Amino acid sequence: MDQPTSADPFAGIRPYEDQEVPAVLSRLCHCDDFIQLVSRHEFPRLSRYLGPVTRALVRQQIRRRLGNVKDVAGFQLQIGAILTEVLSRTTDGVSWSGLDALDPAKPYLFVSNHRDIALDPALVNWACHQAAMPTARIGIGDNLLKKPYVTDLMRLNKSFIVKRSAKGIRELAAAMGELSAYIDHSLAGGHSVWIAQREGRAKDGNDETEPALLKMFYLAHRKERSFAQMVDRFNIVPVAISYELDPCDRLKARELATLASTGQYEKGPMEDLNAMALGFTGHKGRVHVAFGTPISGAGMDDPDALAGEIDRQIHQNFKLFPTHLAAAGEGDCGWLAERTAGLAPDEAALLKAAYARPVLNARSVPASSA
Template sequence: MSNNNGVDSFEDIRPYHDDEVQAVLYRLVHNPEFIALISRYEFPRLSRWLGPLMRLVVKGQLKKRLCPIKDVAAFQIQIRDLFTKSLGRTTDGVSWSGVDALAKDKPYLFVSNHRDIALDPALVNWVCHQAGMQTARIGIGDNLLKKPFVTDLMRLNKSFIVKRSAKGVRELAAAMNVLSSYIDHSIQTGHSIWIAQREGRAKDGNDQTDPALLKMFFLSHRKTRSFAEMVDRLNIVPVAISYEFDPCDKLKAKELATLAREGCYNKGPLEDLKAMGLGFTGFKGRVHVAFGEPIKGEGMDGPDTLAAAIDAQIHHSYKLFESNLSAAGEGDLSWFNERTRELDEKEKAFVKAAYARPVENARKAG
C-alpha cells in the first residue's frame, strides 16, 4: 500500500515483491556466510577438510538452481520441494484436518500454537499448498533476523517482520499500529496471514493465546469498527500443530531448568538459528496440522473472549500422540527414558510436563 506521496507504507516489514526477487537471490549467492552454511549442511564431512572447494561447488549449484527463478511463487516451489524431501527424512508422515472445509479462494488469519520457530509456519503453508490453497504471509520477530541472509531468505518466503525490538513506548506503539494495518491490508487484498498465538515458543507445552496479540490486531480498527466487527473482517482461524516428538525438547527443558534454578537465562547470539536448524533436521515422528473453524464476531467483546475461543479450538483439535498420553500417565514411558537419559531429574521433569500438558488442556476443553 502507498501513501499520498507514493511511498510504500510497509516497505521495511513486508515480504519481497516479485520485481525484487532476482536482486535478492544475487545477494544470497554471493553471501559467504550463506554459502558456508549450505556447504556444512550438504557436505558436513567434506566441508571440514575441503572447505573452500566445497563452497565453490555449493555456490555453483545454487547459481544453477536459483538463476531461473523470477518471482516469489517460483522460489516457494523450490522451498516446497526441498521441504517435502526433508519431511520424508525427518517424520513418520504428516497428516492434516479441517483445511478442506475452508474456502480455497478466501484469505484467512491463521493463529497457531507455537512449538517450533520456523517449522510451524512452514508446515501450515505446506499443507495449504497440498490442499490447493494459497500460501500465507508469515509473521516473524525481528529478534530472529540476526544475519542479513536470514532476513533475505525469510522475506523471499513471504515473511513479514514483527518489530519486537522497538525501543520506547512511542516507537513500539507506532510499530504495532503499522503491523495491525499490514495484517488488515493483507486480508483485504486477498492474502492469508500466519502468526503465532504468542511471542516465543510454548516451551512448557502450554498453548495459550496472548491477549496482547489480539489487542494489536484491533489497533488499526479501533476508530472505525467494533472488536466483533474486526473479528468478522479478519477471518480468524485457529490452527493446532502437533509433533509426536519435539526435536528441541531437551534444549527447551535445559532452558526452563536454568531459569528455575538461577532466575534468568541468557540466550546465545545464534541460539535461535541453531534451534531453527534442529527443528528442520531433527526427527519428529508423526506430525498433524489441524485447521479450526473461522471464528464469528458475535459475542467477541474483547481480547480475552477471543483468546479463550482460539485456545478452545486449539486444545480441542490438538492431536494427542502416544508420547503425550504416556507422559500424562496413560502408557509406556520407555521412549521417554531413552530420550532423556543424559538429562538431570529437573530437566526430565520439564520434558515430561511439556508432553503431558496438551492432554491436560484437551481434557479441560472437553
C-alpha cells in the same frame, strides 16, 4: 532494511515482491556467509578440509537451482520441494485436517500454537500447498534475523517482520500500529496471514494465546469498527500443530530448569538459529496440522473472549500422540528414558510435563462457545 515511503508504507517489513526477487537471489549467490552455511550443511566433512572447493560447488549448485526463479511463487516451489524432502527424512508422516472446510478464495488469519521457530509456519503453508490452497504471509520476529541472508530468505518466502526489538513506548506503539495495519492490508488484499498465538515458543507445552497479540490486531480498527466487527473481518482460524517428538525438547527443558532455579536465562547469540536448524533436521515422529473453523464475531467483544475461543479450538484439535498420552499417565512411558537420558531430575520432569500438558488441556476443553 528497506525504508518505507509514502507509495509503499510497509516497505520495511513486508515480504519481497516479484520484481525484487532476481536482485535478492543474486545477492544471496554472492553472500559468502550463506554459501558457507549451505556448504557446512550439505558437505559437513568435506567442507572442513576442502572449504574453497565445496563453497565453489555449492555456489554453482545454488545458481543452477535458482537460475530460473523469477518470482515469489517460483521460489516457494523450490522451498516446497526442499521441505518435502526434509519431512520425508525427519518425520514418520505429516497429516492435516480442516482445510477442506475452508474456502480457497477467501483470505484467513491463521493463529497457531507455537512449538518450532520456523517449522510451524512452514508446515501450515506446506499443508495449504498440498491442498491447493494459497499459501499465507508469515509473521516472524526480528530477533531471528541475525544475518542479512536470513532476512533475505525469510522475506523471499512471504515473511513479514514483527519488530520485537522496538524500544520505548513510542517506538513500540509505532511498530505495533504498523504491524496491525499491515495484517489488515494483507487480508483486505486477499492474502492469508500466519502468526503465532504468542511471542516465543510454548516450551512448557501449554498452548495459550496472548490477549496482547489480539489487542494489536485491533489497533488499526479501533476508530472504525468494534472488536467483534474486526473478528468477522479477519476470518480468524485457529491452527493446532502437533509433533509426536520435539527435536528441541531437551533444550527447552534445560532452559525452563535454569529459569526456575536462577530466575533468568541468557540466550547465546546463535541459539535461535541453531534451534531452527535442529527443528528442521531432528526426528519428529508423526506430525499433524489441524485447521479449526473461522471464528464468528458474535460474542467476541474483547481480546480475552477471542483468546479463549482460539485456545478452545487449539486444545480440542491438538492431535494427541502416544508420547503425549504416555507422559500424562495414559500409556507406556518407556520412550521417556531415551528422551531424558543425561538430564537432571528437574529437567527430566519438565520435559515429561511438556508432553503431558496438551492432554490436560484437551481434557479440560469446554463446550463450543459458538
